[in-house]
Amino acid sequence: MEIRKLLFVTKFEDLCYDALNSLLALRNASLEHVVFLNVIERDKVAMKRGSGYLKQEEVKLKETANIRFIDWAENLFEMGLEVGAYMEVSTLIPEILKVAQKELPDLIVIGHSNKGALKQLYEGSDVTELIRRTEIPILVFKHRLEDNIVPEKLFQRPLFATNWSDTGKKTVEYIKGLKKVIGKIHIMHVVKESALKSLDTHEVQKVRKVERKRLDDLCDELEKAGINAKPHVYVGDPQKEIEKAAKEYQASMIILGSSDKAAIMERWIGSVSKNIADKSVFPCLLIPGNKNI
């Protein structure tokens, strides 16, 4: 699957032109169309006692966004890309879904949610909500923690953590579409400690051997597609081990398939992919499973 069109969702404080610029490597992977979306949260223009609906504020915010988008669009137009823009007063996730339905992007790029822990617990994070409601891959963009700078070569050295699910297979197909921008991909599987309990050394090695063989086969499949891939087996808590591997191999991003848990379970316990997307310091590319809508 190729990335021809991306939807770039920005509040300007989280994602700016530097982030967009780092995604332009995707032009080598068929990118031809960028759609900007700025959602002005309703509470910024909502009625206040004595002043009514803040129409002037809406105009000001929309025009501010428009000026930024015109500037960005000029750069992209000059590269021969197609560009579109939306500025809406709305609620973030429903608006993203609405625009995604109209534009049918191959990738949605969003910044990291800045909701506090308590708000996330009760409302869920934006990423969690979005991934539950769309089948379109989502890139949760993050700036480098140490200097707040955008990672220069986002697709250069990704880490793909697979749990061998059907979503994992969908993710592999998506990765193949990125072959022109990926330098080298590290592929890992985390064996949960619970799977090793009551096993002797021989059995543990056997588990490792089986998983390693599956990873080798997957690497061969990607090598055939023209992607340099390296397998790794880790043992332990998936969330911690994925983060550890990303650091060890200096990953430029983490790629994960995302399974669907019941919404309420997800809010209280979370899934590995959503927890990593929310908490990791690395940018995360999440590939949602197919929805039975």
Added chain:
Amino acid sequence: MSKKVLVVDDDQDVRSFVVTVLEENQYIPLVAQDGVEGLEMINKHKPDLVILDVLMPRGSGIRLYRKLKTDEELKKIPVIMFTGIALKSFMKSQKVLDEFQGGEVPKPDIYLEKPIEPEDLVAAIKKKLG
């Protein structure tokens, strides 16, 4: 007979502004809010003039302009570009597309950068339609 002018712009306020100007000057306004709808309207109504924005959802004015100017039947329809995007960027974009897709499209008949006074818009329209 009054002439038909199609306004393609995603901004409701801009559409209202241009429609008012057109009606006050006895033109028949038609409206579309993005590039896709714009092309549909052009094919359906064959307007005498198109006033075209550039940065829009579902198909920019750059691509729509290109489609118009490379279509044997539609290329005679005059186009006034009415946008916040600089002419220089518009022309650079067309040049890249010329190289990439082949062919060459002419410079727009009139290129107006937003915002503009009503009388200047009327003057531009009259220049093309009389």
